[in-house]
Amino acid sequence: MKRNFLHLYGVLGLGLLGGCASPQSDEITAPGGGHTIRFELHDGRPTYCVLRDGDSLIGRSALGFELSDGLLADDFRVTKIRHRSYDDSWVQLWGEDSLVRNRCNEMTVALEQRSENRRRLEIVFRAYDDGVALRYRFPEQQPDSVVILDELTEFALPAGSRGWSIPWDTGAYEGIYKLKPLASTETLAVPVTVQTPDNLYLALHEAALTDYASLNLRCDSTGRLHSFLTPWKSGVKVYARAPFPTPWRTMIIAEKPGDLLLSRMMLNLNEPCRIADAEEWIRPGRYIGIWWGMHLKHYTWHESPNHGATTENTKRYIDFAAAHNIDGVLAEGWNKDWYSWKFDFCRSASDFDLEEVARYAAEKGVMFISHHETDGDFETYERQLDSAFALCQKHGIRFVKTGYCGGVFRNGERHGSQFGVRHYRKVIETAARYRVMIDNHEPVMPTGLQRTYPNLMTQEGVRGQEWDAWSSDGGNPPSHTTVVPFTRGLAGPMDFTPGTFDFTNEKHPGTRVRTTLAKQLALSVVLYSPWQMASDMIENYENHPAFAFLSACPASWGETVVPEAEIGSYVTIARRERGSADWYVGSITNEEPHDLQLDLSFLAPGARYRATLYEDGPEADYRTNPYPVTIREEIVTADSILPLHLAPGGGAAIRIVKL
Numbered sequence: 001m002k003r004n005f006l007h008l009y010g011v012l013g014l015g016l017l018g019g020c021a022s023p024q025s026d027e028i029t030a031p032g033g034g035h036t037i038r039f040e041l042h043d044g045r046p047t048y049c050v051l052r053d054g055d056s057l058i059g060r061s062a063l064g065f066e067l068s069d070g071l072l073a074d075d076f077r078v079t080k081i082r083h084r085s086y087d088d089s090w091v092q093l094w095g096e097d098s099l100v101r102n103r104c105n106e107m108t109v110a111l112e113q114r115s116e117n118r119r120r121l122e123i124v125f126r127a128y129d130d131g132v133a134l135r136y137r138f139p140e141q142q143p144d145s146v147v148i149l150d151e152l153t154e155f156a157l158p159a160g161s162r163g164w165s166i167p168w169d170t171g172a173y174e175g176i177y178k179l180k181p182l183a184s185t186e187t188l189a190v191p192v193t194v195q196t197p198d199n200l201y202l203a204l205h206e207a208a209l210t211d212y213a214s215l216n217l218r219c220d221s222t223g224r225l226h227s228f229l230t231p232w233k234s235g236v237k238v239y240a241r242a243p244f245p246t247p248w249r250t251m252i253i254a255e256k257p258g259d260l261l262l263s264r265m266m267l268n269l270n271e272p273c274r275i276a277d278a279e280e281w282i283r284p285g286r287y288i289g290i291w292w293g294m295h296l297k298h299y300t301w302h303e304s305p306n307h308g309a310t311t312e313n314t315k316r317y318i319d320f321a322a323a324h325n326i327d328g329v330l331a332e333g334w335n336k337d338w339y340s341w342k343f344d345f346c347r348s349a350s351d352f353d354l355e356e357v358a359r360y361a362a363e364k365g366v367m368f369i370s371h372h373e374t375d376g377d378f379e380t381y382e383r384q385l386d387s388a389f390a391l392c393q394k395h396g397i398r399f400v401k402t403g404y405c406g407g408v409f410r411n412g413e414r415h416g417s418q419f420g421v422r423h424y425r426k427v428i429e430t431a432a433r434y435r436v437m438i439d440n441h442e443p444v445m446p447t448g449l450q451r452t453y454p455n456l457m458t459q460e461g462v463r464g465q466e467w468d469a470w471s472s473d474g475g476n477p478p479s480h481t482t483v484v485p486f487t488r489g490l491a492g493p494m495d496f497t498p499g500t501f502d503f504t505n506e507k508h509p510g511t512r513v514r515t516t517l518a519k520q521l522a523l524s525v526v527l528y529s530p531w532q533m534a535s536d537m538i539e540n541y542e543n544h545p546a547f548a549f550l551s552a553c554p555a556s557w558g559e560t561v562v563p564e565a566e567i568g569s570y571v572t573i574a575r576r577e578r579g580s581a582d583w584y585v586g587s588i589t590n591e592e593p594h595d596l597q598l599d600l601s602f603l604a605p606g607a608r609y610r611a612t613l614y615e616d617g618p619e620a621d622y623r624t625n626p627y628p629v630t631i632r633e634e635i636v637t638a639d640s641i642l643p644l645h646l647a648p649g650g651g652a653a654i655r656i657v658k659l
Contacts, residue, residue, distance in 0.1 A: 026081050028105040030127040035253055037125050037132045039109050044075045046111060046123060049156075050132055052200065052253065059156035061224075063123060065136075068147035068236075072119055079120075080110040090272065093454045094284045094530045098558040098578055102268040104128045110139075117143075124245075130263040131252040133207065138242040148213075148229070148238035153249055155204060155217070155225040157182060160197040164487050164567065165189070168216035168230075171407040172415065172442040174463040176480060177487045179568060183223040189445065190215050191490045192225075193260065193567070201567075203252040203260050203490050207269035209447040210425070212247055213237045214416035230416035238418050247447060252490070258562030260486055261573070270448040274432075275455060281398060281435045282454050284530035284556040285327030287369060288317060292500065293537050294332065295469035297507045301333035301373075303349050309333040310351045314368075318357075320538045321366045325551045328367035328531070330401060331357070341375050345388035358395035369439075373403040376410045376442075378423050385427065389434035398435060399457075399531070402427065404442035416444045428453045439495050439531060446492030458493040458529040465497045465535055468513040475511045478622055478649035479568050479590035481523060486567045489528065498523035499534035499550055501541060503626055515588075516626045518616045519651030521549045525586030526573050530555050546629045549614050549653050553584055561602045570594045570646070574602055581607070585654040589646040591622075596644050600656075603638040607658055611636045614653040615644065622649025635659075 027038035036051040040060070050058035064073025087103045107125045112118055122137040134153075138146055161182050166175035168187040182194065191205040204225070206215045213229035220226065227249075229237035252263045275282070290308040293299040299308030309331040317329045334352045336344040348354045361368035370392060374381045381388075392400060404415065413419040424444055431438050432455050441460040450456045462484055468475035481496075488494060498520050503512045513520070524532055532555045534541070541547045559576040572587040581604060587596065603609060610633060617628025626649070636642065636656065644652045 024078060026107060026109070028083065028107045028125060028127045030129045031085070031087070031103050031105060032129040034129065035127065035132065037127050037134070039107065039123065039125060041076060041078055044077070044114070045073060046076055046109070048125065048134065050251070057158070057196075057200070057253070058251075061154035061156045062152050064152045066149045066152060068149060072113070072121060073152050075114050076111040076121075077114060078109060079112050082108045092267075092451075093273070093278055093282060094556045094578075096528055096557050096560045096575070097264065100264045100267060104268070126269075128265050128268070130254070130259070131250060131265050133248045133250045133265065133269055135248045136246040138240070138244050140243045144242045146238070146240045146242055146244075147236055148240070149235075150237055151215075151227045151229055151246070153227040155251075157194060157202070157223055157225060158196045158198070159223055161194050161223055163188070163192050163194040164483055165192045169407070172404075173407075173445055173461040173488065174467070176463060176477070177483045181223075182219050182225070183221055185219045188217040188219065188225070190217060191445075191487055192217060193486050193490070201254045201257055201260055203263075203486070205250050205266065205447070205491060207248040207250050207266040207448045208271070209247045209421055209444070209449070211240070211244070211418065211422060213418045214421065214444055215247070215249065230414050232417050232419060233412050256565070257486055257567045258565040258571075260490060261562050261565070262560065263490075266448040266490075267451045270451040272451065273454055274452055278454050282437060282457075284457070285367065286532050286534065286550070286553070286555050287328035287330055287367070288321055288326055288534050288538060289330030289332065289369065290314060290317060291330060291332050292469070292535050295466050296505060298537070302338035303351060307333065307349065307351060309349065311353045311357055314352070314357050315360055317538055318361050318364050318366050318368070320541070322364040324541070324547070326366070326534070328369050328399060329361065330369040330371060330533070332371045332373070332401075334371060342377070342380065343373060343375070345372050345381070345384045346391050355395055358397055362396055367399055368397055369399040369401060370397050371401045371403070373405070375405045376408065378409050378411070382423070382426065385430045389431055389436050392436050393434045399437045399439070400431065401439040402441060406442060415442065420444050425449075428456050431455055437531075441495065448492065450492060457531050458495045460495050461491070462488045462494045462496055464495065465500060465513065468500070468511065469505065470508050471511055475514050477591070478514055481515075481527065481588055482571055482590050483568050485526060485571060485573075486565075493529045494527055495529055495531070495533065496523070496527045497533040497535040498527060500536045501544060501546070502536060513626075514622050514649055516616050516620050516622050516647055516650040517546060518614055518620070518629050518653065519588050519622070519649060521546060521614050521653035522586035522588050522651035524550060524553055525575060525584050525653065526571060526588055545631060546614055549612075549655060552655055554578065563599060563602075564596060570596075572596065572598065581658040583609075583656040585656065586651065587644055587646060588651040589649070591648055593648050593650070594646040596646075598642040598644055600636055600640045600642065601638050603636070603656065604658070605638050607637065609636050609656045609658050610634075611642070612655045612657075613642070616647035616650040616652065620647040620650055622647070
C-alpha cells in the first residue's frame with residue numbers, strides 16, 4: 001500500500017499507566033477539554049457517566065453483560081487502569097474529507113470478578129473533541145466460550161430529551177425518522193440523534209461491528225436508554241470465544257446540528273485499510289442505471305417484451321454515460337431466473353450478452369455495474385460467491401450492487417444479527433479478493449467498515465427515492481431528506497438515488513417525488529455517497545440544461561463544511577472536490593420555503609470563482625409546480641454573500657469553479 005494512503009503521522013503521544021484518584025474510579029477528558037467520561041465502580045458494579053463543562057450530560061449508567069452462565073455486571077474489583085493518548089492523521093481513499101485526524105485520550109479499566117470463576121473484562125473508554133466512545137474486551141481466559149444473552153450498556157440521558165429515531169425492527173431500516181420525547185418511545189435502531197433540553201445534540205451509534213450482533217436501544221419511562229442486541233432465532237445474541245472485543249458504543253456531542261455531520265469519530269474507531277492494492281482499483285464515481293423504469297413499470301426485471309436489461313438498452317445507457325461524463329451504468333435484471341427468484345449470478349438472460357456489454361462499456365470508458373439480487377437467499381448466494389466474482393473479474397467488471405429484499409434472510413435470521421454481520425463481511429472480503437467494489441442494499445446498519453474495506457463503497461439501509469415510485473403513503477415527505485443526513489447519514493454513505501427529473505407516475509398516480517427539480521440536484525451534494533446515482537431514465541435527461549450539474553458534480557471530496565442546518569427544516573452543505581479548488585453546494589428545505597444568505601467564506605481568500613446557480617424558478621412548489629429551474633452565473637469570492645430562496649420542498653445547487 002502506498003505510504004500516503006494510511007497514517008501520515010505516527011502516534012505522537014503514548015502515555016503509560018496514568019495515576020488514579022482512587023482504584024475504584026478514574027476519568028479522561030477530551031484533548032481540547034469540554035467533555036469528560038468517568039468510570040466508577042459502585043458496590044462491585046461498573047458504571048460510567050459523561051460530563052460537559054463539569055455538568056452532567058450522561059448520568060450514572062450501567063455497564064456489563066448477561067451471559068448464559070450468569071451476570072458479568074457485578075462483584076468486580078479493579079485490577080489495573082491504563083491511560084494513553086493518540087494524535088495521528090490518515091488519508092481516506094475516498095470520503096467527505098481527504099485528511100482525517102485521530103486525536104483522543106484513552107483509558108482502559110481491567111476488571112476481575114471475585115466469584116469462583118474469576119471472569120475478567122476490560123472496558124476501554126475514549127474521549128475525542130467531537131464525542132466519546134467505549135467498548136468491552138474479553139481477555140484470554142478459561143472457560144473461553146462466551147454466550148451473550150444481552151448487553152447491559154445504558155445511556156442515562158437528560159430528562160426531557162427528544163430524539164429522531166425509527167423502531168429497531170423497521171424492515172431494512174427503511175423508515176421515516178420521527179422526532180419524539182425519548183420517554184415516549186419503545187425501541188430504537190441506531191443511529192439515534194438526540195436534542196437535550198439544553199440544546200446540545202448527541203448521536204448514539206456504534207463503530208467497528210465485527211462478528212457481533214448490531215446494537216438497538218429501548219427506552220424506559222424516565223428516558224434512560226438500555227442496549228439490546230439483535231438476536232439469532234435462538235434468542236442468543238452473540239456466540240464468541242475469548243479473546244475478543246465488542247464494537248464501540250459511540251456518542252457524537254455537538255452544539256450545532258451541522259457539527260454532527262463533520263464528526264469522523266466512527267471512522268477513527270475502525271481498523272486501517274486491509275486491502276494492499278486498494279488505490280489501484282477502488283475509485284468513486286457517478287452512475288445511471290436501468291432501474292427507475294422498473295419501479296415505474298415501464299420495464300421488467302425478468303425477461304419479457306418489456307425487459308429492461310437487454311444488450312441493446314444497456315448499450316444505449318452506456319452511450320449516454322460516455323457522452324455526459326457519467327462514470328458507470330447499472331443494469332438490474334441482466335441475469336437468469338428472475339421469474340423463480342432463485343437467482344443465477346453466472347448466467348445472463350437470453351437477451352443480454354454480459355461479455356459484449358462489458359467489452360462495450362470498457363471501450364467507451366464507462367464502468368458496467370452488475371447486480372446480484374438475492375431476495376435474502378444467502379445460501380444460494382454464498383455457494384456462488386467465488387464463481388460470480390470470478391466472472392466479474394474475467395470481464396473486467398469492478399462494481400456489483402447486492403440486494404436482500406427486506407430485513408430477514410430466508411432462514412429467518414435478521415440482517416442485523418451476528419449471523420447477518422458474518423454474511424455481509426464474507427461478501428465484502430470475497431469481493432475484495434476479486435477486486436470488486438460493492439453497493440449493498442438491505443444491509444446491516446453501517447458502522448465504518450469502509451475504512452477497513454474501502455471496496456464497500458455505499459449502502460442503502462434508508463428509505464430512499466424508490467419509495468417515491470410506489471409507496472402507498474404517496475412517497476417521502478419533503479422533510480425526510482432534511483432529517484436523514486443527521487440520522488442514517490451519520491452511519492456512512494447512503495445509496496439514496498436522487499436525481500429524478502420527471503415526476504409523473506401513471507402506474508401509481510397518488511405517489512410521486514415530492515421535491516422540486518432543483519432540490520433533486522441539491523440532494524446529490526447533501527446526501528453523501530462515493531457512488532452517487534442519477535436515478536431517472538435517460539430520456540428524461542436528454543437536452544435538459546439542469547443535467548449539466550449532475551454531469552459535472554464529483555463524488556469524492558477533499559473538504560466538507562456545513563454553513564447552516566436545522567434538523568427537519570433545512571440544511572446547506574458545501575464540499576470541495578478532491579484534488580481541486582472547485583466547490584459544490586447543495587441547499588434543501590422541508591415543506592416550507594426557506595431564505596438564506598450563503599456566506600462563501602469557505603472559499604480561498606483572494607481567489608475569484610465562477611458560480612453557476614441552479615435555483616427554484618418563479619412559482620416553483622413541490623406540490624403544484626416542481627419543474628421550474630433558473631440557471632444563472634455570478635463571479636464570487638470568499639467575501640461574497642449569495643442570497644438564495646428555496647421554494648416549498650425546494651432547493652438550490654451551485655457549482656463554484658476557480659478562475
